[in-house]
Amino acid sequence: MTTTSVSDVVATVVTNIKEAFHWLNSELFSVGETPVTYGTILRFIVILIAAWIVSRLVQKALQRYSDYRNSLAASSVYALKRITHYAILLIGFLIAIASMGIDLTKFAIFASALGIGVGFGLQNLISNFTSGIILLFDKTLKVGDFVELESGITGEVKEINIRSTIVTTNDNIDIIVPNSEFVSGRVTNWTMRDTYRRTKVPFGVAYGSDKDLVRKAVLEAAERVPHTLMDTSHRPPQVWLVEFGESALKFELVVWLKPEAVNRPSAVHAAFMWEIHSSLTEHKIEIPFPQRDLHIKSWHDERAQVHVMQDQHSNEPEQEPEPDARSKNDAADEL
Secondary structure, eight states, X not given: OOHHHHHHHHHHHHHHHHHHTGGGGOEEEEETTEEEEHHHHHHHHHHHHHHHHHXXXXXXXXXXXXXXXXXXXXXXXXXXXXXXXXXXXXXXXXHHHHHTTOOHHHHHHHHHHHHHHHHTTOHHHHHHHHHHHHHHHOSSOOTTOEEEETTSOXXXXXXXXXXXXEEEOTTSOEEEEEHHHHHHSOEEETTSSOOOEEEEEEEEEOTTOOHHHHHHHHHHHHHHSXXXXXXXXXXXXXXXXXXXXXXXXXXXEEEEEOGGGTTOHHHHHHHHHHHHHHHHHHTTOOOOOOOOOOOOOOHHHHXXXXXXXXXXXXXXXXXXXXXXXXXXXXXXXXX
């Protein structure tokens, strides 16, 4: 085969390729004076995919760097990864727009006009987007925190995305919460600065029970629960007498929890209640139930009862007053 025939074959192949992909140059519409073809749209999509791939690689590099250094907090690494991801996607989007031949200044004017038009209909979306940016830069909320929202949702923060935040409850239910609820509403962060938390477990015993014996029994119950922080110097378990109820003396077990138990409040409360009931039963301390006593006395029976009590009192020997034996008052020690 001669050189001329080879060049003819190559030219024919190139011509066929151009004809096969001639549809890429077909104009779909125009933005101002710039035509938009299939080729420019394909180039736009390829650049966006490349930006997404670069973002994933950068995020993996940041994660490996943080694992190697072990000096950066997990929340800081997560926020840095999310911000980097959005920044790379934004840069890729601008490059893709420029590759189509569209003037970025004209695109900015168009985007601002479009933003004014759809802003009224997408106020919630824009609010959540802005709130997501605030949460990523703010330090009041991070991945791994155990939070309680004003709406009653309680759980651990798993992801903070640009529109919503995923909160996983203790029942392993993922709840998608709009970011604006974290910014505009009241949020209780149980693990923001310190993971040690104090809980109060209420219970009641019958009138006439020895309060010192009650305190001993309940402290024994607290020791049997593995979630109790047994710090006898600064944060010891305490028993407080808080109210004289209608049918019971109302107490509270005031106990500090270990860090791993802070995000399981329901299970921890149930564990303490179980051991308190067992301990009160072991010490034969009565647990009361609501009841009413009705006493009916006539005038003659009352006078006869008074005379009998006076006669019994006159026949009984006088008892010496017992010395004042004060029991330990944990609530006073707390003050």
